[in-house]
Amino acid sequence: MTATVTREASAGRTRPVRRRVGSGHLRQERRAGWLFVAPAVIVLVVFLFVPILMALWVSLLDWNGQSSPFSGDAEFVGLANYQSLLADAGLLRSDFMLSVRNTIYYVLFNVTGVVVVSFALAMAVNSYVLRGRSFFRTIFYFPAITSSVAISVLFLFLFQGSGVVNVVLSWVGVDGPSWFTDPRGVLHIVFGWFGVSEAPAALADTTLGGLSLWNWLSGPSVAMCALITLTIWASSGTFMLFFLVGLQDIPVELEEATAIDGAGGWQRFRHLTLPLMRRSIVLVVTLALISSWQVFDQVFILSQGAPAKTTLTPAYISYVRSFGDGQFGVGAAVAFVLFAIIIVLTLLQRWVGRERRA
Template sequence: MTATVTRDTSAGRTRPVRRRPVSGHRLQERRAGWLFVAPAVVVLVVFLFAPMIMAAWVSLLDWNGQSSPFSGEAEFVGLSNYQNLLAEAGLLRGDFMLSVRNTLYYVLFNVTGVVVLSFVLALAVNSYVLRGRSFFRTILYFPAITSSVAISVLFLFLFQGAGVVNVVLSWVGVDGPTWFTDPRGVLHLALSWFGVDGAPGALADTTVGGLSLWNWLSGPSVAMCTLIMLTIWTTSGTYMLFFLVGLQDVPVELEEAAAIDGASAWQRFRYLTLPLMRRHITLVITLALIGSWQVFDQVFILSQGGPAKTTLTPAYISYVRSFGDGQFGVGAAVAFVLFAIIIVLTLIQRWVGRERRA
């Protein structure tokens, strides 16, 4: 059976075009293809898209989670939850802006540290000079497959006031910091050594999103630095494998030719390895960026947002507001704002890291 359609020609007229009939064999192939992908499509719809649509509806409600969100007991409030979160001055907006500030520092140092460390580790285990490379690859990847809860508890014992880290520091005459009780940022701590304990007038009077510039420029707290160290250690092994795959795809002939032409090791790395690793670097930065904005379990185990909310994150606020305060509409609104932030930053990062024609 043939189908007739019309198509505009260069002269502005239309003429009939006949398509080739779809054979019975190709039709069976299409049906078989849809039959094979149907289970995956059903799973995605039921467990991904349907919950997302339901969460979007919940974000428009004042719902306590005790009844169905589609019943009359849930009050429809429209964009009120988003307005309270982003525009209305109050505790919710203040906590959210604090969480954004904390997460910005977390993303900055965590993504940078993870990319640099995992790339260095990949270079090390890919070197032909290193013996037992398979052993080191396994050891370096081991933290990535260990429970994040178990590692967080381990770090809690290490960095508490009487923990191993402070005991070791005391052996060399250094008073260990109060890792999970000092609310000051590292920049404020550094300035306090020079006698600057308060905010200058301009930084105190200028506010952005309800927070003064002095608070925005505080730097991560000591507790947040601990979380950053934990995440870098646990995730660098996974990203090391991404870089390792890319390094093994670099043609050995190119490196040998560059060496014969007199290029030094640094020149080969700068002008040969790095350009060929561009896609892998972009992928790792994208994945690390998304994972950093979604940090939750480490905060829940180690600090629960403290001290003084300096480790508060949007994901933790969404959890507390939903399951702690029974404000599931507010929690869903926080989750969708976080989703929008991740999408925007990911698109920007992909645009910056795109391949450009010479």
């Protein structure tokens, strides 16, 4: 909208008169807007949406990757890949359910550990008492910019049988486990401390997805614990920055007012810091949840699913089935089932963590 000015001769003053902008001018603005965003839209369509649609088509085929998925060499099998993955009893469903069990424990411990550690680091580097805060921020963030391959190789040496971790444990009289050869779950180990070494009949006879409830309650394996330790250490620096931004947005006046009112450190943290950090916590949990379900490179370097498939993950199964066995249809089906799991859990987490009106 624009305005023209007319003069009233009798009153000697001006008044605005609105004039409707022509539709041709609005069309020019729209065309200019689309022209500016066209490169980004083209990149998204060509390199994101088109590959997603092609992968969805491949998940409906029996394709070995040696020819075009749109040629006659690729046999259309419909939902057979999804049926063999989720319904038909066999090695594929067994491996997939094992990977889901492993990833569930990985997500629970990894997300919890990342949130706690990154929040603690953010609180530490945001403290005015700490000297050299910029130095510590850089040190804590450094693993995030280091290659995951290099970090995985480093942890492989740390957690081997004669590695540094076991040497340190021996100093306090603890025999370190064989981290990447022990397939026992930590919950089963704890149950063994109380004399429960065999599966109770109720848990052994009841199955879910082809696995007994006793297997579902195994907990993360010893090797998975080493993997969780690696990812918590490597990713906490990144999420520390999210929390640090949220902490710096808290008005100093509020903290000073609560201190004047006599609130202690724990009371300020519980009733002031945590409520005001709600959005940052939801964001970090969401991002950590998504990245945890997609874990691949650490598994590929450290264990490749061993020992006894206790570090197997859906992303690694998708890779092995596609590039190892030449079953690209099955690999694509695993990827889309994993995508559906991530979407459902993310929406559920966002619903649980949404802001509620008083």
